[in-house]
Amino acid sequence: MTEPLLEAEDLTVQYETDGGMVTAVSDASFVINEGEFFGLAGESGCGKSTTAKSIIGGLDPNGQISSGTIRYRGKEIQDYTEKQFNEELRWKEIAWIPQSAMNSLDPLQTVSEQAVEIGTVHTEMSETELREQLKEMFSIVGLQESRINDYPHQFSGGMQQRAVIALALFLEPSLIIADEPTTALDVIMQDQIFKHLDEIKEKLNTSLLLITHDISVIFESCETVAIMHASQLAEYGSVDAVYANPRHPYAFMFKEAFPDVREPDRDLEVIEGYPPQLGDEIGFCSFVDRCPWATEECREAAPELEPVDDDDPRHVAGCFRKDEAYEMYQSNRLSSQSGDSTTAITSEDD
Ligand SMILES: Nc1ncnc2c1ncn2[C@@H]1O[C@H](COP(=O)(O)OP(=O)(O)O)[C@@H](O)[C@H]1O
Ligand code: SF4
Ligand SMILES: [Mg+2]
Structure with a gap:
């Protein structure tokens, strides 16, 4: 049976700046099991590196975990002193590729x-x-x-x-946290490194937290994916479930924004606008200004992650309109493929 190796529960991380508090991670919960390859995806600035740094105790001096917990093998990481963390966990248990x-x-x-x-x-x-x-x-x-x-x-x-x-x-180590590890490497070297990580996993049951803005890399190399938008987890579940059945508008648009070896000829999605810079309190959906399906409700409260109705019990999405938005998106795409729609969603990716 797979055991949880790393658990983040309601994790909120904030930075103190001259302009006030900046929330970089808001109420994020996820679990990385032993031997699991877990991908964390999202555009630049959405809080991926901050998530990694809070696990490894490497937040910048003006940053802090304001609420929530991170547990490694059941023990709260915040309870370790820096010395204990260095001696007991760093390198041997958790290695970080910054x-x-x-x-x-x-x-x-x-x-x-x-x-x-x-x-x-x-x-x-x-x-x-x-x-x-x-x-x-x-x-x-x-x-x-x-x-x-x-x-x-x-x-x-x-x-x-x-x-x-x-x-x-x-x-x-038991857990490797790799933050955009292969971005500067060519494709052949990327393949070689991922192949090797697979071998290590077979041999040692190593877990990987792979952070990248390129979700196609995660679909190719991980079992589980979490997609972040402006500090909030938008969607989370097995790669198979999220790939086949994405529900958060950011997740399904972001997924279509990258080339896919399984569908080489499809048009790439472009998501308009930029993620917002978030202050102290976030009482709304962080995708609201970019979302074609936003309603007033989305400005009045932050959506909670809710189960998606499919075969994956871990699959959750944080959108008030997750099923209807996806249906509208799908039917719009189908009709634009058949040539009878003029609606297109266009913009730039990360
Ligand atoms: N030391 C810092 N001080 C203030 N804001 C920061 C600091 N580090 C990161 N941020 C802000 O936190 C947010 C998340 O950043 P980061 O975790 O680096 O995102 P990502 O890795 O997804 O690109 C961004 O808005 C970024 O500007
Ligand atoms: S429909 Fe609302 S809750 Fe869902 S992603 Fe769009 S803005 Fe957020
Ligand atoms: Mg980063």
Whole structure:
């Protein structure tokens, strides 16, 4: 049976700024099970990195978890001191590939020196064993083993990114949080890294929280997906269910905004406008100004995540009109494909 590894419950994260409080994550709840590949998708600025940073205890100094909890193997992450978190969880249990991965290496140390430092704190392995382990990870991410003794500046940007990925995999953590890990990599390298993550998962039952603005990557590589819009979780469920039966207007439009290998010839959706910057209190649907199906009700309260009627018991969507909006969208698309509608929804994606 799959056990929950990481649980976020009603998570709200805010930043204090000169212009007042900014809510980056609002009331988000989700569960990542052991061995599960979980994708978190949404446009730039919707709160994905903030979610990751609150799990790893890496929020910027002006940011804080204002309410809600995050549990790792049943224990509240907020209860760990920084020292305990570093000793017990970081690297060995939870490894983080930050969004600006290329800048996360220490410029003054070779990659192998950094790996030995981390490995010595967190394992009983000898220096020789740690270097061998790093070499193995280097070859997996497509770097020559001999280059473990290079300094970061001796690598190109893409190679530095791969070195960071190798370091994250190196102690075989239970949860890897990868924030836009492959954005700077070419498609072949992306495929290679995902293939390897699949192998690790088979071998070690590793879980992955994959964060990306490109939902097609999640549909190809994850089992579960959560789609965020302007701090709120719009929809969440198995990839199969959300792919086949999306219900939140942002989710179904966003899904259609990316090329899909399964439907290479379809037109790409464009979502008009931009997500709002949200203050302290959010008592409305954050998609309201962009949603073709919005009503007054959507301005008066934030929709709760409600079950979607399909085979996936975890599938939920946070929209007051989730079924009727999807029906209207589908019938509009069908009629525009057959040429008898002039309505098109157009705009730019992330
Ligand atoms: N240190 C910070 N101070 C103030 N606002 C921030 C800070 N970091 C992020 N934000 C804001 O929080 C929101 C979510 O940002 P982020 O989590 O980086 O989104 P994403 O990773 O989805 O692009 C954005 O509106 C962003 O401007
Ligand atoms: S119909 Fe309303 S609740 Fe649903 S996404 Fe649109 S604005 Fe939000
Ligand atoms: Mg980000």
